[in-house]
Amino acid sequence: MIKKILVANRGEIAVRVMRSCRELGIGTVAVFSDADRTAMHVRYADEAYNIGPAPSRESYLNIDNIIGAAKKSGADAIHPGYGFLSENAAFSRRCSEVGIKFIGPDAYAITTMGDKITARQTMIRSGVPVVPGTTEKLTDEKKAVEVVNEIGFPIMIKASGGGGGKGMRLVRSMEDLLPMLRMARSEAMNAFGDDAVYIEKYIESPHHIEFQILADQHGNVVHLFERECSIQRRHQKVIEETPSPLMNPELRNEMGEKAVAAAKAVNYEGAGTIEFIVSDNLNYYFLEMNTRLQVEHPVTERVVGVDLVKEQINIANGLALSFKQEDLKQHGHAIQCRIYAEDPDNNFMPNPGIIKHITEPLGLGVRYDGYVYEGYEIPMYYDPMICKLITWGQTRPEAIARMRRALYEYKITGVITSIKFLERIMDIPSFIAGKYTTHFIEENSEKLLLKKKCGTECEDMAFIAAFVNYMDKLEKIQPPKYTDALGSNWKDFGRKRNVLRL
Ligand code: ADP
Ligand code: ADP
Ligand code: MG
Secondary structure, eight states: OOOOOEOOHHHHHHHHHHHHHHTTTTTEEEEEEEETTTTTHHHHHHHHEESSSSGGGGGTTOOOHHHHHHHHHSSSSEEESTTTTTTTTHHHHHHHHHHHSSSOOOHHHHHHHHSSHHHHHHHTTTTOOOOBBBOOOOOOOHHHHEEEEOOOOOOEEEEEEETTTTTEEEEOOOHHHHHHHHHHHHHHEEEEEESOOOEEESSOOEEEEEEEEEETTOOOOOEEEEEEEEEEEETEEEEEEEEEOOOOOOHHHHHHHHHHHHHHHOOOOOOEEEEEEEEETEEEEEEEOOSSSOHHHHHIIIIIOOOOHHHHHHHHHHHHOOOOOGGGGSSSSSEEEEESSSSGGGGEEEOOOOOEEEOOOSSTTTTEEOOOTTTOOOOOOSEEEEEEEEESSSHHHHHHHHHHHHHHHHHHSOOOSSSSHHHTTTHHHHHHHOOOOHHHHHHHHHHHHOOOOHHHHHHHHHHHHHHHHHHHHHHHHHOOOOTTTSHHHHHHHHHHHHHHOO
16 A cells, blocks of 8 residues: 655645645655745655756656655655656656556556547547547648548647647648648657647637546546536636536536546556547547646546545555446536736736735635745746636536635735636626637637736836825825725725825
């Protein structure tokens, strides 16, 4: 049985994994880069080891150093979280070579599913529908023209090694096809070290719906229903929810069965996600499999009532799943917002910095998975996500209302965040109605993004106004009034700042 787990990750996911370990009485080992000495996951763990300089490739992607820390600490298993080495077959293989249990699938499953072309071929063989397109690595330009003539525009050129929303190009006309293909191949080479690309039909009005699966070492595979992930920006998820507003019970069963078949096709072990693209008329196609825990896993945990990290650990221990498909049910509705240190009104520019003040939302039906604290400086080296906010409701409208309330309660200063942007999404009618596609953010950008027209002149004016206001206050210093006992300090704060008497 696993007694000590090294978490080969950082940020909120490292903390989240350690929380389940703590509940199970399993020891925790953190690894950290030079930039992360004071990070929350380091404070939370029972012990911590430095694994190198700030850049990921020298620390969180440094297999030798991580294995070294695991050996030194006597950890018997490694949890990779998501991102970093979580989908790295060599890492999984290396762990098993040195006798440390990798909490996730073996190198074979990671390789087969990690290469999108091989994954497509494997799915076709197992009877899982894939998006129409090429099934081989595309090098022949004539072949590209042939395939496109057959499936018709628009199409997407995708990198076989792509991920994180990168390595995709939408092509709408023949004259763009070959130049885009050449560009895509050289980009794929640069980004993923592999120029293998393929063509997929572009599904219009697409919905991204994925299925969570769990597979033990004894061949038992179940799905834990779907997650709707169509609220995306640049092919990256922003808001996820379950159940999907688009789903019906028959389709859920059918897609769930396909997801289970997909996992069985690679003798999968652990938690994984089968992503599908679904058209408006409910045709669904396999997109890819993520062979790890997903960023959005908490919505499933909340609605299905399982701790996916505990299940991963049980599976790694060789235990059989303690439930069958028919034991699993969805209860109520859960929504997750990813909150970033970035400025949505300034082209989503990352905004790392020092957290001056933070008040996390609490109360019934709210889960907060974060890692930043007051005085903490968000390093510029890593993903700028600072937390995930998850709300649950008996119904979808209640989950939305609760999310609105939780976003309102969440106060953070020192860094600019995407909270306001998320609040605006909660008020868009098509979101409230559950009628949206992956184009939602683009289609509603007028309402979602405030175009800042403030140039240097405007900044100077604001500075003068603030100065005059300050002088004005100095003149009439008076004790603060606490008359409005039921009022909100934040509202007051906002109001005072807005009243600039010139
Ligand atoms: P999820 O659905 O869990 O968000 P993503 O594909 O967006 O899945 O990836 C999760 C994390 O892994 C993100 O931080 C993302 O930036 C990172 N990631 C995944 N694949 C890659 C890749 N090929 N290159 C760079 N980052 C990646
Ligand atoms: P990644 O590995 O980067 O996550 P995916 O294949 O999962 O790549 O695609 C990411 C997103 O890109 C999808 O959620 C969807 O919004 C969009 N997308 C991908 N393929 C298609 C397609 N064939 N038609 C329409 N949209 C697509
Ligand atoms: Mg994906």
